[in-house]
Amino acid sequence: MSIWTTSVLILVLLHTVSARAQMAVNESKRVTIEETHEPTADLPHPLVLPKRDFEVVRAYADVFKILSDQNTCSSFYGGPRPAMIVLNSFIPAVESHQLDREVVFKMSGRPQVRQDPISGMSYRLFEKVTVNNDSAFYQRRDYGVRFPSDVGSFRPGTRAARALILLHELGHLIQDTNGAWLIPDDGHDDSVSQRNTLRVQQACRKQLQALR
Numbered sequence: 001m002s003i004w005t006t007s008v009l010i011l012v013l014l015h016t017v018s019a020r021a022q023m024a025v026n027e028s029k030r031v032t033i034e035e036t037h038e039p040t041a042d043l044p045h046p047l048v049l050p051k052r053d054f055e056v057v058r059a060y061a062d063v064f065k066i067l068s069d070q071n072t073c074s075s076f077y078g079g080p081r082p083a084m085i086v087l088n089s090f091i092p093a094v095e096s097h098q099l100d101r102e103v104v105f106k107m108s109g110r111p112q113v114r115q116d117p118i119s120g121m122s123y124r125l126f127e128k129v130t131v132n133n134d135s136a137f138y139q140r141r142d143y144g145v146r147f148p149s150d151v152g153s154f155r156p157g158t159r160a161a162r163a164l165i166l167l168h169e170l171g172h173l174i175q176d177t178n179g180a181w182l183i184p185d186d187g188h189d190d191s192v193s194q195r196n197t198l199r200v201q202q203a204c205r206k207q208l209q210a211l212r
Contacts, residue, residue: 059163
């Protein structure tokens with residue numbers, strides 16, 4: 001075999017080895033990209049609420065739709081996923097009973113603290129959740145009558161009022177990044193409750209005003 005032929009074979013071999021090495025590098029790069037890809041978490045689906053009155057079901061549907069979008073309202077609760085998870089965990093426990101006329105919602109019993117493993121958000125759930133069937137959640141106000149009161153700036157018994165009531169309660173259940181509840185407890189202080197309602201309304205005003 002001549003020196004020229006040997007040189008040609010060596011060049012061919014070197015080219016083949018280089019090409020295979022480049023293919024290996026490309027394959028390695030593709031594997032690395034696939035392994036570091038993080039899939040987007042699916043959003044919760046709406047619940048079917050059997051044996052619930054129309055007002056609760058309608059208010060839940062309105063709030064679920066509001067929170068399913070990325071907007072100022074869902075951002076107040078930490079984003080669509082955390083907000084919808086807590087709403088879906090909270091709403092099945094709601095029961096309608098008559099309470100003192102000044103009380104709209106009452107959550108009682110030993111709270112259970114949970115955490116969403118994806119977002120890291122912590123929230124609490126109470127053993128018993130009651131909505132007053134003689135309150136602004138259900139009842140409209142006749143002309144010249146003072147009760148029931150408005151819910152924020154919305155008339156009692158309207159879709160916006162019911163949605164705001166649920167959103168208010170949701171704020172009591174979710175912790176912020178500092179470990180405090182999004183809105184402070186207000187069960188024994190009507191002035192604090194009203195401030196909490198206005199704070200939630202400010203974050204969700206646009207979405208609530210769209211309800212008719």
